Amino acid sequence: MHFMWRPGRWSGPDLNIGRPAIFGGVMAKDFLKDAKDHYDVVVIGSGLAGLTSANTLARQGRSVLLLEHHYQLGGMATWFKRRNGHIFDISLHGFPIGMVKSCRKYWTQKIADSIVQLKGVRFENPQFSLQTTFDRKDFTRLITEEFGIKHKTVDDFFTFARKMNFYDDQAMTTGELFEKFFPGRDDVVRLLMEPITYANGSTLEDPAITYGIVFSNFMSKGVYTFQGGTDKLVNQMKDEMIENGVDIRIRSNVEKIEVGPDRQVTGVVVNGRRIGCDAILSNANLKQTIFDLIGPENLDKEYVKEAEAVRLNTSSCQVYIALKPGESFDHCGDLLFHSEHTGFDIDAILSRNVSSRTFSFYYPETRPGHDRYVIVSSTNARFEDWANLSEEEYAASKQDLVDTTLDCLEQYVPNIREKVDHAEASTPVTFQHYTKHWRGSSFGTKFEGLDVSRKLPEQIGGLFHAGSVGIIMSGWLGAVNYGVIVSNDVDKYLTPAVATV
Numbered sequence: 380m381h382f383m384w385r386p387g388r389w390s391g392p393d394l395n396i397g398r399p400a401i402f403g404g405v406m407a408k409d410f411l412k413d414a415k416d417h418y419d420v421v422v423i424g425s426g427l428a429g430l431t432s433a434n435t436l437a438r439q440g441r442s443v444l445l446l447e448h449h450y451q452l453g454g455m456a457t458w459f460k461r462r463n464g465h466i467f468d469i470s471l472h473g474f475p476i477g478m479v480k481s482c483r484k485y486w487t488q489k490i491a492d493s494i495v496q497l498k499g500v501r502f503e504n505p506q507f508s509l510q511t512t513f514d515r516k517d518f519t520r521l522i523t524e525e526f527g528i529k530h531k532t533v534d535d536f537f538t539f540a541r542k543m544n545f546y547d548d549q550a551m552t553t554g555e556l557f558e559k560f561f562p563g564r565d566d567v568v569r570l571l572m573e574p575i576t577y578a579n580g581s582t583l584e585d586p587a588i589t590y591g592i593v594f595s596n597f598m599s600k601g602v603y604t605f606q607g608g609t610d611k612l613v614n615q616m617k618d619e620m621i622e623n624g625v626d627i628r629i630r631s632n633v634e635k636i637e638v639g640p641d642r643q644v645t646g647v648v649v650n651g652r653r654i655g656c657d658a659i660l661s662n663a664n665l666k667q668t669i670f671d672l673i674g675p676e677n678l679d680k681e682y683v684k685e686a687e688a689v690r691l692n693t694s695s696c697q698v699y700i701a702l703k704p705g706e707s708f709d710h711c712g713d714l715l716f717h718s719e720h721t722g723f724d725i726d727a728i729l730s731r732n733v734s735s736r737t738f739s740f741y742y743p744e745t746r747p748g749h750d751r752y753v754i755v756s757s758t759n760a761r762f763e764d765w766a767n768l769s770e771e772e773y774a775a776s777k778q779d780l781v782d783t784t785l786d787c788l789e790q791y792v793p794n795i796r797e798k799v800d801h802a803e804a805s806t807p808v809t810f811q812h813y814t815k816h817w818r819g820s821s822f823g824t825k826f827e828g829l830d831v832s833r834k835l836p837e838q839i840g841g842l843f844h845a846g847s848v849g850i851i852m853s854g855w856l857g858a859v860n861y862g863v864i865v866s867n868d869v870d871k872y873l874t875p876a877v878a879t880v
């Protein structure tokens with residue numbers, strides 16, 4: 380497939396990734412200066428799973444080296460700045476209440492204290508127009524009163540979804556789950572499914588368990604955000620890691636995972652330098668980890684086949700819109716699911732012929748002390764639809780996405796074009812560039828990826844993977860929690876077995 384590299388979309392061309400080199404007689408900075416030659420654990424990638432793993436392992440007393448190829452920590456949990464003081468968050472649209480407990484337990488009370496609820500979730504489509512707090516109580520009210528479904532059916536549905544867990548029957552699809560409880564009710568399915576499709580790209584063909592777990596997490600108490608923005612969160616995480624002794628290196632691209640003759644990790648090659656270690660936790664995309672960093676020649680054929688079959692979720696596009704300083708908009712909700720489709724149609728949601736968008740409205744309260752109004756529009760559009768365009772077509776397509784988004788936004792923010800100071804778009808190609816994720820994969824893999832991720836240590840001793848996989852382990856909460864689960868596996872691996880008499 381023809382793929383064109385494109386310069387940075389979030390922060391300008393990235394010229395300084397790679398090994399120390401001499402440009403015009405000036406020695407480029409060595410981002411690994413004073414790094415040790417050996418660590419207990421090397422963590423590859425600083426997404427929320429990588430950050431949480433590095434912090435957890437350091438707290439457990441391990442020497443940890445965290446390597447991130449980008450110049451900023453956070454992975455998809457990131458932000459960028461533009462002229463005139465604008466700041467945009469990429470993936471701060473909403474997460475479940477579980478983040479409060481995870482941040483308190485695995486990070487700090489201070490981080491947990493900045494998590495606040497988003498109360499205005501709106502749906503605007505040809506089938507219905509409503510606002511909700513997006514929790515079980517309010518959804519029960521809506522589905523019974525507005526959609527006329529019996530209370531018992533709704534209750535049974537919530538209970539069934541809540542009880543699903545990893546060990547349940549994985550054969551039922553999400554579509555079958557809806558058919559069981561709400562047969563023929565396209566409108567109810569739309570209400571229940573549209574936000575989750577946006578949240579993780581999942582479809583009606585995905586296993587019901589992936590829906591049940593993610594949906595129930597949200598329904599327990601609604602949608603939450605981090606007050607102060609992603610930069611505040613990631614900087615607080617960085618401070619905590621430094622406090623715990625993690626050796627953090629940005630602009631450090633891992634090129635290879637070194638495997639010894641007994642199929643055991645021995646080290647990594649990063650920016651051209653070899654660093655030894657006893658264990659590696661890769662937060663890079665699962666496929667990149669297996670095929671680019673290890674290489675299929677080091678793995679069982681059967682496992683390679685399974686890994687090849689893993690499908691990726693590759694469908695995130697965004698438009699970032701900042702209002703001029705001093706301009707504002709009336710409160711129009713926090714998250715708005717807008718669709719022009721008459722019925723619920725997942726293919727339409729995922730298509731580049733955009734007819735569905737989710738708007739995140741950011742008010743000054745989002746970043747106390749910052750007086751700006753910002754809107755981020757998220758659209759699902761597949762990598763393939765962008766990667767094969769010529770440079771001109773790509774630029775024109777992005778401009779078209781910006782223009783049509785502003786046209787659509789006009790109905791919620793009148794005179795938007797007069798108020799806008801800055802607008803730009805990102806595509807799966809952008810995400811690929813910044814995270815190195817195959818095909819710009821934004822929510823990791825489909826369900827089958829979880830098993831492949833979990834089985835990696837059986838293939839290569841001391842090699843672990845944590846990061847968005849299996850839909851369940853994606854999103855901010857899934858990534859943090861998976862990071863903890865896998866770092867505990869690493870800790871167990873590194874702890875010598877005590878002989879019992």
Ligand SMILES: Cc1cc2nc3c(=O)[nH]c(=O)nc-3n(C[C@H](O)[C@H](O)[C@H](O)COP(=O)(O)OP(=O)(O)OC[C@H]3O[C@@H](n4cnc5c(N)ncnc54)[C@H](O)[C@@H]3O)c2cc1C
Nearest residue numbers: 424426427428448454455470472473633821846847854855
């Ligand atoms: C547009 C968008 C909106 C989203 N909105 C939400 C939301 O509202 N709520 C929510 O809960 N989730 C959201 N998500 C999903 C969420 O952001 C991700 O699931 C989560 O942040 C992923 O974390 P991760 O640990 O899997 O790793 P990632 O964030 O994917 O990070 C992996 C890291 O590894 C680094 N890396 C890769 N290869 C190498 C290498 N060879 N050497 C060194 N470093 C390497 C990358 O640079 C990156 O920093 C959104 C995602 C996107 C793209």
